[in-house]
Amino acid sequence: MFAAALIVFREVLEAALIVGIITAATQGLPNRARWIGGGILAGLFGSTLVAGATDYIAELASGMGQEMFNACILGLAVVMLAWHNIWMASHGKEMASQARNVGKSIRDGAQECSVLFVIIFVAILREGSETALFLYGIVTAEGEGLRTAVSGGSLGLLGGVTVGWLLYNGLLRIPLRWFFSATSALVLLLAAGMASQAARFLIQADVLPSLGSPLWDTSALIEQKSIAGVLLHGLTGYDATPAGMQVLFYIAVLITISIGMKLANRPATVSATPS
Amino acid sequence: MLRRTLAVAALSLPLAAFAADPEFSLVIQDHRFQPAELTIPADVKIKLKVENRDSTPEEFESHSLNREKVIPGKSSLNIFIGPLKPGRYPFYGEFNEKTAQGAIVVK
Numbered sequence: 368m369f370a371a372a373l374i375v376f377r378e379v380l381e382a383a384l385i386v387g388i389i390t391a392a393t394q395g396l397p398n399r400a401r402w403i404g405g406g407i408l409a410g411l412f413g414s415t416l417v418a419g420a421t422d423y424i425a426e427l428a429s430g431m432g433q434e435m436f437n438a439c440i441l442g443l444a445v446v447m448l449a450w451h452n453i454w455m456a457s458h459g460k461e462m463a464s465q466a467r468n469v470g471k472s473i474r475d476g477a478q479e480c481s482v483l484f485v486i487i488f489v490a491i492l493r494e495g496s497e498t499a500l501f502l503y504g505i506v507t508a509e510g511e512g513l514r515t516a517v518s519g520g521s522l523g524l525l526g527g528v529t530v531g532w533l534l535y536n537g538l539l540r541i542p543l544r545w546f547f548s549a550t551s552a553l554v555l556l557l558a559a560g561m562a563s564q565a566a567r568f569l570i571q572a573d574v575l576p577s578l579g580s581p582l583w584d585t586s587a588l589i590e591q592k593s594i595a596g597v598l599l600h601g602l603t604g605y606d607a608t609p610a611g612m613q614v615l616f617y618i619a620v621l622i623t624i625s626i627g628m629k630l631a632n633r634p635a636t637v638s639a640t641p642s
Numbered sequence: 643m644l645r646r647t648l649a650v651a652a653l654s655l656p657l658a659a660f661a662a663d664p665e666f667s668l669v670i671q672d673h674r675f676q677p678a679e680l681t682i683p684a685d686v687k688i689k690l691k692v693e694n695r696d697s698t699p700e701e702f703e704s705h706s707l708n709r710e711k712v713i714p715g716k717s718s719l720n721i722f723i724g725p726l727k728p729g730r731y732p733f734y735g736e737f738n739e740k741t742a743q744g745a746i747v748v749k
Contacts, residue, residue: 422714430719433711504698504737571709573722591705608708
């Protein structure tokens with residue numbers, strides 16, 4: 368049961384970290400809870416669909432369907448995270464300060480809400496479909512499978528959600544002065560990490576060259592499967608043995624989003640009034 | 643006619659590139675990899691065909707190889723690996739980690 372719980376925990380953790388960061392980062396956005404809740408539900412439902420369609424997806428693109436599917440989903444998430452961070456760079460400060468004051472409504476938050484929905488949906492879909500497949504395997508294979516799946520699954524789910532909740536609460540404790548920079552930095556790293564993962568799938572499908580596999584190996588320092596490795600992977604896209612192409616994607620996304628944020632922030636700082 | 647020849651040539655180009663990568667195969671049966679150790683040449687990209695003879699899905703996963711791919715039950719899929727430096731690269735089946743263990747040895 369604990370083996371099953373550990374695997375579910377690892378998958379849930381990755382999604383929970385993203386949900387925790389995004390939920391904290393959008394503090395003060397009107398109707399936020401409804402969109403986040405909707406994203407989680409849609410993600411869970413989508414997970415079962417994707418898990419059920421595994422055989423079909425696998426056969427697409429001459430047997431490279433999984434890689435292409437994952438790369439597309441990750442690419443979508445990167446674009447959404449980029450949009451979110453750039454939008455936040457121009458609206459975030461006012462929003463965060465209003466959240467702690469009276470909670471005035473922000474008119475153009477609607478678009479940001481759908482972005483929020485997609486990010487949460489994609490995060491849950493990716494990890495959820497693998498978890499569903501794994502649990503399905505247990506249920507059909509073992510004699511006591513159903514019990515193992517239910518108990519291990521819920522224990523892992525509980526653990527993962529707890530860590531995400533702790534992260535969310537920890538982030539909310541950051542003083543307002545640094546809050547915006549801290550959450551943007553985390554979202555930036557999430558996006559870069561996902562871009563690196565997308566590159567990994569494209570290399571695996573032989574769409575892109577690896578440009579050095581691996582470029583370096585830090586598994587002696589922080590093993591990928593250790594708690595620290597899993598946390599760092601979920602938060603910053605840490606990879607102990609990255610291919611050159613992954614590092615290239617990572618850096619390119621870091622730089623592109625940072626430039627976008629700089630540009631978006633410029634007019635906002637002119638009009639911003641100190642609170 | 644020329645057009646047709648060109649089209650055929652163009653269509654077979656990717657196939658030629660495909661065939662150039664040496665192929666290796668791996669079987670999953672009773673949640674174990676056969677062979678558990680696979681030797682491949684260094685500094686070339688290879689195509690690894692993983693055949694899952696079990697009825698449940700398995701995830702081929704390796705941190706050192708940086709690969710993860712779900713192999714549905716009763717099916718086989720390819721995974722491109724390398725080019726790699728000489729060494730030992732362990733892999734495992736994430737859904738049945740206790741028994742599904744193996745390694746690629748690059749020489």
